[in-house]
Amino acid sequence: MLNTSPAFKENARRAMDDAGLQKALDRAKKPFAAVRAAAVARLPEFEALRETAKGIKNHTLAHLDFYLEHYAARVEAQGGAVHWCRTPEDARTAVLDICRKAGAKTVTKGKSMISEEIGLNEFLEKQGIEPVETDLGEYILQLRHEAPSHIIGPAFHLNREDWEESFRVAHTHLPADRVFHEKRDIQAEARAVLREKFTAADVGITGANFLIAETGTSVIVTNEGNGDLTQTLPRVHIVLASLEKLVPTVEDTLSLLRVLARSATGQEFSVYTTFSTGPKRADDLDGPGEYHVILLDNGRANMVGTEFQDMLRCIRCSACMNHCPVYLTVGGHAYGSMYSGPMGSVLTPALFGAEQAHLLPNASTFCGKCESVCPMKIPLTGMMRHWREREFERHLAPATARTGLGVWGFFVRRPALYRAATRAAAWGLGLAGRRRRGHFARLPLAGAWTRERDMPAPEGETFFARYGREQRGR
Amino acid sequence: MSASNRERRDAILATIRCGLKRGALPEDQAMMLRARLAAHPRQAIPARVDLDHDGLIELFVANATREYATIDRIADRSELPEAIASYLRTQNLPMELIIAPDPALQAVDWAGTALLTARFGRAAPADMVSVQEGFAGIAETGTLMLPSGARTPTTLNLLPDTEIVVLDAAQIVGPYEDAFDRLRVAGDMPRNVMLVTGPSRSADIERTLELGAHGPRRLHIVLVGPHGSGLDGAIA
DSSP: OOOSGGGHHHHHHHHHTOHHHHHHHHHHHHHHHHHHHHHHHTOTTHHHHHHHHHHHHHHHHHTHHHHHHHHHHHHHHTTOEEEEESSHHHHHHHHHHHHHHTTOSEEEEOOOHHHHHTTHHHHHHHTTOEEEEOSHHHHHHHHHTOOOSSSSSTTTTOOHHHHHHHHHHHOTTSOTTOOOOSHHHHHHHHHHHHHHHHHHOSEEEEOOSEEETTTTEEEEEESSSHHHHHHHSSSEEEEEEEGGGEESOHHHHHHHHHHHHHHHTSOSSOSEEEEEOSSOOTTOSSSOSEEEEEEEOTTSGGGTTSTTGGGGGOOOOOHHHHTOTTHHHHTTGGGOSSSOHHHHHHHHHHHHOHHHHTTGGGSOOOOOHHHHHOTTOOOHHHHHHHHHHHHHHTTOSOHHHHHHHHHHHHHHTSHHHHHHHHHHHHHHHHHHHHHTTTEESOOTTOHHHHTTSOEEOOOSSOHHHHHHHHHHHO | OOHHHHHHHHHHHHHHHHHTTSSSOOHHHHHHHHHHHHHOOOOOOOGGGOSOHHHHHHHHHHHHHHTTOEEEEESSGGGHHHHHHHHHHHHTOOSEEEEOOOHHHHTSOGGGSTTOEEEESOOOTTOOEEEEEOSEEETTTTEEEEEOSSSSOGGGGTSSSEEEEEEEGGGEESSHHHHHHHHHHHOSOOSEEEEEOSSOEEOTTTTOOEEOSSSOSEEEEEEESOTTSSOTTOOO
């Protein structure tokens, strides 16, 4: 569920003044890039695998209708059920029906972005069913009534003090004066508290990283093991998945898995990669008696065949945001969407409408780092540009931006005038810049820009002029 | 399938086909896709697994150790109870085992080792140490393949604090694909197939890696195979 995307600018401003958030961002910045780079360096085939991965998803999307039908037939052949859902409301209703039939009071949950997308927790609570997040990060966010700020490290914006404080408030059955000597003491407390929830739950809800058409299998990837406990112990397992999670075969899935963990956490492979196929078999000693898949569309089918189709290749690794200068400055909450960073800036307007989210595709310097690390080679900046074009066409851009572009357009259509004006501006700024040691702390009409950073002064000559001069000199 | 479910399915498929600018896939193309599904071709496999079997064992051991699993090696299953008892003693762990009801593990003389108690079945929340039969070891990343089944319940991989996996050295393969090939030979896809790489962990608190999040804190692998078969570098 979307809340504050329209307020991106105010959110970003507040984020930059938030000392706790900035501390968390500083802690993450370097490791995010370093761990991925190290993992990529250990696998010489990584670049070739990116191309393979892209090819697999493109093939799937070109035949998505066929693979969806094949997948659903395989799930049903093994005693599972597929619930096709066009809207978040369809999905919530389907989940509730299953929970009601199972007489569920408590529902444990593995980490799922689709759950965030459909606002499942709030909905279940209103219906008198207690949802319990079991991913460590999601668990503390539930205690704090906060949204995830990162698609795989949902609570990375919190600091140790926040964890201790929230646990003291929530776990009142434990001695109030207990001491958390190490971070592992905090983790151990969560483990103990959640163990009871795992065994008490009637229904377990997980997401899915992949759905395999060949075998009717859902795949989850975790490090904690919470997703596995969630889908193994309760009587009913519900998988929440959007329809672009489809992959044709097990082998295709393995190729995608080879790039997923390396791009995400820099691990060679996540600790638990689990393939689930239908309910408990006749002679199985454990596992759920019912297996349901909530297959969500929510605007994705409409992306097929458009300039945004490539976004459906996304495997939610988070490499784009981990390397994004904007994300690493403002954090995930500023985006006001469960999908943040570059992938969120492209996906959010597609799922929730450009009216709500038109500011997000503007939250980019177009440095292109996101594309260069995307394991699926998604042209993120190109798609943000498409959104910006649509924003302009639909008059969603603010008046000042439109006026500015109008002025620029006037000059650019008159090349002689444009060159004269830019030459004069470059000369003037170059001259002024030399008196200010090459940087402007403030500039007329650019106050919003220079408030957060210095503007490097031009050298005094336009690129065009210099290029012409050097060509003549050859 | 309910009528409304069918309606929603048809609407989703129609929207996708509209985007793809075609109707349902023509039969000749559908046949080609079904043939690809049946053949499930492999994509490129990393060259790091181009090794002989001894080399694969070494790679498996190195990668599993790197991911914080511990490895022991024995020549024969008759040594298993003593090897496990010795591990439990050094780790100061209880001597009560919940063991997978697999014939290869049931055939072991557990009662012959003092203080060790053995029970067979699925795990309960109170169980501290489990013994699971490994289906395959994947050298590429030091990963275990643990399928569910009547002989190998999934809860053994999840509930106990310590999981011990017994793996025949012959079951070590190079890439994930080889392990799935063996699984396909064994029959249909089991309900649950876990690929496990090291013990449970989380870095959710300030990005500091801590072992033992929700699953086992310790993953101990006992490799069974003749000595001198690429196991000399193994870490006990």
